Amino acid sequence: MEKSITKTCAGCKKEFLIIPQEKAFYEQKNLPFPSSCHECRKIRRQGLRNDRKLYQRNCDQCGISLETTYAKDSPYIIYCEKCYFDSVN
């Protein structure tokens, strides 16, 4: 059984845990582990998203659901990150 990782939040300096499921998620996506706790990340996310409305849409290429600033009725073709990179390479 894998253990959780204890990290110190870069924002509020409190300790937080990265549970094995989260750890696996970050490793799978090749992402660095977060440097701030859930609360700080939530606050930051809300701050960033405040002035931008996000819509739930599907990638026009592979159909995966994603969040975008383009509304459903906008004429733009929406690509997920993967299809976008596939299309430019």
Ligand SMILES: [Zn+2]
């Ligand atoms: Zn924090």
Ligand SMILES: [Zn+2]
């Ligand atoms: Zn896609």
